[in-house]
Amino acid sequence: MADEISLTVLARVENGNFKDRVDHGQLKFDQAAIGAQSAVVSVGTSEEDVVTGDISTLGWCLMRNLDATNYVTYGPKSGAAMVGLGRLESGEVHMLRLEPGITIRWVADTAAVLIDLRIYED
Numbered sequence: 001m002a003d004e005i006s007l008t009v010l011a012r013v014e015n016g017n018f019k020d021r022v023d024h025g026q027l028k029f030d031q032a033a034i035g036a037q038s039a040v041v042s043v044g045t046s047e048e049d050v051v052t053g054d055i056s057t058l059g060w061c062l063m064r065n066l067d068a069t070n071y072v073t074y075g076p077k078s079g080a081a082m083v084g085l086g087r088l089e090s091g092e093v094h095m096l097r098l099e100p101g102i103t104i105r106w107v108a109d110t111a112a113v114l115i116d117l118r119i120y121e122d
Contacts, residue, residue: 003028005060005120007095031059035121043072043108043115047082050074050104052119058098059122065092066114074106082107088115 009024037053052058065072065088075085082105088094098104100122106115 002030004031005029007060029060031121033057033121037117037119039117040066041115041117043106043113045108045110045112047105047107049077050106050117050119055119055121057100057122058102058119059100060095060118060120061098061104062093062095062116062118063088064116065090066116067091070109070111070113072106072108072113072115074104077103077105081105 006026006028008026009022011020011022013020033056035055037051037055039051039053041051063072063074067090069090071090072088073082073084073086074088075083077083086094098119
């Protein structure tokens with residue numbers, strides 16, 4: 001099969017006189033093997049690895065911060081520590097394709113944060 005994963009990309013910014021819009025519409029991607037890790041995860045205030053479950057080849061990753069106040073910082077593991085790459089603010093959603101074999105770590109800012117996490121087999 002083909003085009004098993006569909007994403008819709010639309011962004012709008014209106015800030016005073018500054019206006020911008022990006023609309024790439026629906027994009028489709030192949031998934032070579034069936035599989036997903038899906039859970040609501042509590043991220044604590046000490047760095048921890050993102051659990052990928054039984055996914056053998058990492059593919060698309062979707063994270064949504066369910067907390068009303070606090071943020072989570074995430075990034076690749078280097079040695080035993082995280083290299084900060086992204087910040088998932090309250091209510092935000094991030095989607096990215098992971099490099100197969102990478103270990104991602106994350107840490108909450110001031111209190112534990114619930115994250116809706118989806119990782120799809122590549």
